[in-house]
Amino acid sequence: MKTAVLIVAAGRGSRAGGGLAKQWRPLSGRRVIDWTLQAFRDAGHDLIAVVRNPKDADADTALAAQPDLILADGGAERSQSVRNGLLALAAHKPDLVLIHDAARPCVSKDVITNVINGLTNTPAAAPGVAVTDALWTGADDQVTGTQDRNGLFAAQTPQGFHFDAILAAHEAHQGLAADDVEVARAAGLPVTITEGCSDNIKITRPEDFARAERILGKNMDIRLGNGYDVHRFGPGDHVMLCGVAVPHDRSLQGHSDADVGMHAVTDAIYGALAEGDIGRHFPPSDPQWKGAASEIFLRHAADLARDRGFTLSNIDCTLVCEYPKVGPHAAAMQAKMAEILRIEPARVSIKATTSERLGFTGRGEGIAALATAALFKG
Incomplete structure (x- = not known):
């Protein structure tokens, strides 16, 4: 029925x-x-x-x-x-x-x-x-x-x-x-x-x-998870960041599309569920995931949370890089992530910072991302 x-x-x-x-x-x-x-x-x-x-x-x-x-x-x-x-x-x-x-x-x-x-x-x-x-x-x-x-x-x-x-x-x-x-x-x-x-x-x-x-609040179960990911630069003309193709003179390298922001958020959700990381669910040794769109991984994590009875309250993602500039694309990233996660854009935070030219991100060798996800059930 x-x-x-x-x-x-x-x-x-x-x-x-x-x-x-x-x-x-x-x-x-x-x-x-x-x-x-x-x-x-x-x-x-x-x-x-x-x-x-x-x-x-x-x-x-x-x-x-x-x-x-x-x-x-x-x-x-x-x-x-x-x-x-x-x-x-x-x-x-x-x-x-x-x-x-x-x-x-x-x-x-x-x-x-x-x-x-x-x-x-x-x-x-x-x-x-x-x-x-x-x-x-x-x-x-x-x-x-x-x-x-x-x-x-x-x-x-x-x-x-x-x-x-x-x-x-x-x-x-x-x-x-x-x-x-x-x-x-x-x-x-x-x-x-x-x-x-x-x-x-x-x-x-x-x-x-x-x-x-x-x-x-009687039986509310609140979970927090964090995620971290890094990808190096290689040949290319754009980088995928939080589901948006950002024009650049190089691309990020990885087994999938190397969307470092989306990977960090995905791992944060898996972490809140005590479900390991992307590699557990989508092994890089499996050729079917070569070049795969990272939204597949993110959607799987969000659906798994819902199947367990959790609501995704919000996510917060910080991209660490000297370039490309994230600010002009942040709103599009926010909207894309919200669409995939099936939550309101107001519950998705995408921001960027630099490492003050220190370390591999400061030398322009790649991009890092950190993310936090909050889930609750009640």
Whole structure:
């Protein structure tokens, strides 16, 4: 069954304070929506659409840098936003869809899996947590009565549906709806309650950010790796540096394309994973790698990190050489590395320095590169 994910991120979230809509605000070093997206990627879902307010231009730039995302404009109301997102997904012909609030960044793989399993024999399923606290009614800051809590559940997302059924339900729905379960039930679809989790909070008020940080930090695994590489100059008319061909009167020599910067970053990622270096995965004794593009190695390292459940937080690469001058090409290198690593350019640092004419780099005999990579899982 092909499953799509629809992240609803078009709201303004004014109760959370801070001026900026809550889904774009920082949370433990990332934006709220970045945590939300990663939760579904870690659960194995890569067909993801995001519905956002077309006025969020800055956020759009960051999302547009992620080529695997489908973007759609939100509507005046949540139900309109969801309908727009479903229509954007329709061309991909999913069998199932999980509709999730961007402001729930702490959703777990178990909650997601429970919903999908719940769709085996029913057209709709959604997580809920049984209400255990006593419930009051009140007015003017006074308790006016109590409410029986039996049979009451706190609703959560993702709410899952057979795709065609929920698209038809939204196209037929008139008026407002609290969530997609309400739309489904209005269309006569039975909805199965699956097991939710108290940690699957929706950020609504300012204090919720601190709670979300505690939840996300419970089992976080943070890894750092470093890489170092050197290549000598030889005959040629350009050097490959961080995926960019830089004109020069000599080229770097090596078994592959000798991209010293990309090699250092690749080794940094392997190092963070305790997976050795490029030579372990792509032996220079193997003729198939002679002259190979170094992006093959870098993409393998990044994919290996994702397969292990890690997110690549950022990389920092320093090129050490007297020439060629790196500055004019740094932005192109940053963009190319970000594309290969499938992260935002703002998480890729490419810079250069000289060795003050000391050593082999100072004598113009070659180029060295140092890199650091940060990975996390949580």
